[in-house]
Amino acid sequence: MSKYTKLAEIIVENVGGRDNIISLKHCITRLRFQLKDESLANDEVLKNTDGVVTVMKAGGQYQVVIGNQVSDVYDEVNKVAHLNPEEDAQLDANDKKDKNWFKNLIDIISGIFQPILIALSAAGVIKGFNTLFVSLNWYSQSTGTYAILNAIGDAMFMFLPIILGFSAAKKFKLNPYMGLIIGAALCYPAVQLDALSKAGKPLFTLFAGTPFHSQVYQTFLGLPIISMNYTSTVVPVILICYLASKVEHGFNKIIPETVRFFFVPLFTLLISLTLGFLLIGPVATWGSNLIGSGILAVRNVSPALAGALVAGLWQILVIFGLHWGIIPIYFNNIVTNGFDNVMMPYYCTTFVTTSVVVAMLIKARKNKKLRKVGIPAAISGALGVTEPAIYGVLLPKKKPLLISCVVSAIVGGFYGFFNLRKFAMGGMGFFELPGMIDPKTHSLDNMYIALIGIGLSIVLGFAATMIFWKDDTAVNEKDGKVKSLQKLVRGEKIELPLKGKIVPLSKVKDEVFSKGYIGKGLAIVPEEGIVTSPVDGEITTLFPTGHAIGITSKNGAEILIHIGMDTVNLEGKYFKPLVKKGDKVKTGQKLLEFNLDKIKEAGYSTITPVVITNSNDFTDVLTPGLNGDNLDDTLLVAVK
Missing domain, CATH: 3.30.1360.60 (Glucose permease domain IIB)
Incomplete structure (x- = not known):
């Protein structure tokens, strides 16, 4: 469906x-x-x-x-x-596939996490404040107050597969309620390793003596079920939802419509979740464990290098949910050794991430979209929960994520070199500091190392962002004109595609254009029947009748040039396209010829809207050509 x-x-x-x-x-x-x-x-x-x-x-x-x-x-x-x-x-204006696999991967991850940011931020703030109030001795962890607030703040993280199942399903064009079921099945108590290990002895062991050592407590039709703990995980549910989307799409093609409503979801759940529990879940978890083992091996060679790797890669691991391969090491070390010094270099990333977001908010004071996500993300990060900042601010902007990773690696190396240790589990952000006091010697030296690292994290993260990151809204707010076309970050200068008189879109006698339903722009009353490319880019839409053409620029502006009103009814008469869909074009290149006089004689208006259909992706769409500003033949400026 x-x-x-x-x-x-x-x-x-x-x-x-x-x-x-x-x-x-x-x-x-x-x-x-x-x-x-x-x-x-x-x-x-x-x-x-x-x-x-x-x-x-x-x-x-x-x-x-x-x-x-x-x-x-x-x-x-x-x-x-x-x-x-x-x-x-037939027309498909959205079939342009980006061949950059990394960009596509980032798009998928962002698309899955962006919809849950508001809830993620709220949960993170509640969880952080609950930790703060306990640290201030306002109440203890044994009280009902703590239990209720912890349930509200921790539920989303505990049952993250359910939330991600819904979001991933929508991204992969799977029925979203199927995604909910997949996530819920992964969180089902009876299939969690902890529950099974307490219920009885294992039937047998697989891959003994290897990193994939697994005790099997149950089988499915004779096949061993390699049990894992899937609550709070990320990768398994996303991979299973992706598989389910392919299964659902395939069955929609082959199952008759009369019984499709019942059989498609039935087969989709059976196939995807069976493979998920038997294969996908364990493989994804093993991937996390291998990363943890690799970090242990590196630390034995160089503590500073291991610290830099843990901290520098931490946010990338969080994005993919692979950080869970390190967390078991943290718990195990504290239980067996009395302290952990392997995972602790990641501690700096909380403060680096928060300082980077704060610097971005200062540099982008007028960016309402960034502030809407950034302010709660900064609050959440300051309290030790950085996922909203990573997914909502750093990842979409890319460069701040790189800055954060580099600075974290530097401070993480510092922590690794000076052997930062944590002796007790619990707390987040600043409230982890008490756990860094050695309970045997009561020495504060280890906590001083942590505090120095926090200072370095805040200073370096803030300074690097202020120096190397530029806000994309470089527009002079005083008079609304372009501050400098050459200095616009990812700004898009769009030339005149036709010779003629420039008029506002409100002059177009078609509400779709005049009210800006499909994007901002303006219109041209043409003086000759030649359309040229307004940008360097690719022809992404060319209607068979030739009356409309769409171009996607190198910077991502999707420009629609619609020659005349209702000229689709001419069915291609008087239009002569000179390019085809998929062609790469240069600014000023001739794209289309049309017989201006014949179109007028046929009784059609030739007023031509030129709009940016993805205007919402830009901070603003300026019209210096319409305002009479001295910017040569510039028609529009799209500012990201």
Whole structure:
């Protein structure tokens, strides 16, 4: 089931049902229905439906405006209504695949964690304050107050696979409730290693004498179940959801529609979770354990190098959930040796991360989007919970994450060299300091080392961010003009694609453009029938009729040039594309020719909107060309 299936069902129902549809086409932004009786359509329901921008009626067409996802919704409407679409009308404005695997990986991770940031921040702050109040002796850990606050703050981290199951499913286009079930199954008490090890003796042991040593307590149809503790983990649920999305997609293709509702989720859960428990979960956990073993081996060679590796890679490990390979070493060392000095170099990352976020907030005082996420992330980080800062601030911006990792490696090396130790479990951030006092000698020397490292973390993290990171909103707030095109960080200068008179989008007699439903920009009343590329980039959309063309610039601006109003009805007459979808183009390169006079004679307006359809990805879209500012032929400036 596509994520647009429900939307398609609502649309079909509220245009009067399948029997009321004569034909369906789509252009760059909207579904264009020809209906037998437009009075049967329910305008208000459609206008208030999530995923529908608005509804319009023009030229004998009932138009449902969708936006950038129109081609996906179009495909789903055809399936739901059992229509037979014309192949040459197909358009996919979003099929451009980035071949940079690392960028794609970052996009997947960010896409999974971004939706849960608000809840993650709230839980982190509550958990941190609960630790603070216990440290201040306002109440003890044995009280009901502590238990309730700890449940509120710790629940999200304890049952993180359930939360991530829902978020990952949405990212992988799997039914999100399937993701919830997958996460819940991983957290189910009866399959956790701790519960099984207390319930009885193992049946046998696998891989004895290797890093993959595993005691087997149960079997599944004769196959050994390698039990793990999956609560608070990250990687297993994401990998299983990815597999489930492929399984679900495959069965949707082969199972008849009449029984698909029941059998697709049945087979998806059985296959993905069986493989998850038997193979994916154990392999992901072993990966974490191998990282921990590797760090132990390095520490035996050089404590400073081991400290630098632990601290420098800690945030990367957290992102992938692989830090759990080190945490068992921490617990084991304190229990068996009375202290831990292997994992403790990571301690500096809390303060480095927080100082980097604070520096970013200072440099980006006007960036409302950053402040919305950054302020609670900084509070949470100061209290020892850095996940909101890592996922919500550092990872999306990339360079601050690198700064944080480098500074953490430096301070982590310092901690490793001076053998920072922790003697008692518990506490986070500043409240871990009491646990660094040697209970046997009562010496404060070890805590002084920790305090020096905290000072280094804050100073170096803050200074490095202030020096090496620049806010992407380099716009002069005083008069709203561009401060300096050459100095804009990731700014996008967009040239005139047509010769003619520049007018505001509000002059376009089409609400989709005039009200900015699909993006900010302006319009041109052309003087000649030639369209040139406004940027260096790639042709990502070229409608078969030639009346609309989309370009994605090298800096990520998605630019739509729509020649005339309702010119899609000309079905390509008077338009001559000179490029094709996927072509790389340069600024000023001729893209399209059209017969201006013939289009006017046919009764169509030639006013041409030029909009940035992903305007929400930018801090602002400036229009110096419209304002008459002296910026040569610059039409728009998109500022990230």
